[in-house]
Amino acid sequence: MPEGHTLHRLALDLDAVFAGRRVTVSSPQGRMTDSAALLDRRRLVDASAHGKHLFVEFDRDLWLHVHLGLIGTMRLAEPAPPRGQVRLRLATSEVAADLRGPQVCELVDESGAASVMARLGPDPIRPDADPDLAWRRISRSGRSIAALLMDQAVLSGVGNVYRAEVLFRNRIQPHRPGNQLRRRSWLAIWTDLVELMPRGVVDRVIKTVRTEHLGVVLGDDHEGNGGGAQIYVYRRQGRPCRVCGSRIRTELVAGRNLFWCGNCQRRG
DNA sequence: CTTGCATGTGCAT
């Protein structure tokens, strides 16, 4: 489930078991054999996330840069013989982290890592993030706020779930162009993301439904979320809005499904 | 068991 919260959670987990330690690095799949050899037995300094990008710093200016893409995963488990396509494994005698199917997995130096970070907009999960950097671009753009929220150069870490949910929670019309959005609406979106996304890091799952709507079922629901509503609109097309009962709408926007309630979301 | 779709991105056309 790789939106920004997933990568921040992963960075925390990697840090907890590997930071400051010498790590065995291998590429069971074989596609990263040379890089694995360079990293093997090196001391791991720390792991951090910027938007949906993961950086793992090793001794002597070697950084592992990972982007999971849509289908990549990295999971910690007790060491066992690797199964399937493990691109890279970081391991100690107690734990192994297996990386599968990433879109990006490369070794860079500090300036290489910095240049990736420089291309990213502010990340709501990072305490030093400046929402005005995003607002400068949003307020000058004719693209819809729904498209802008997905642009990692505008702000980073938000994906298709947080996009749909934060627009719903703030009652924003998704098709409103950035240059017609009130600054107050943007600040409401940002403030909400700063509250929601760190909660996703803790919970390891996206939950956006407010307490007062938790009991609202409105016609569903076996939506496979382990009991109880956790989201308002994402992938709920055709089902009743948890607030007003209108049918949730969907529309393909630049290859990604957008979900929203046409009745609740009218603000600009 | 098989099939289809997905929380992302970049490149080809």
Place this chain on the structure above:
DNA sequence: TGCACCTGCAAGT
């Protein structure tokens, strides 16, 4: 606009 990447889950047979 379409597809490659190639994992994991849920739903269907």
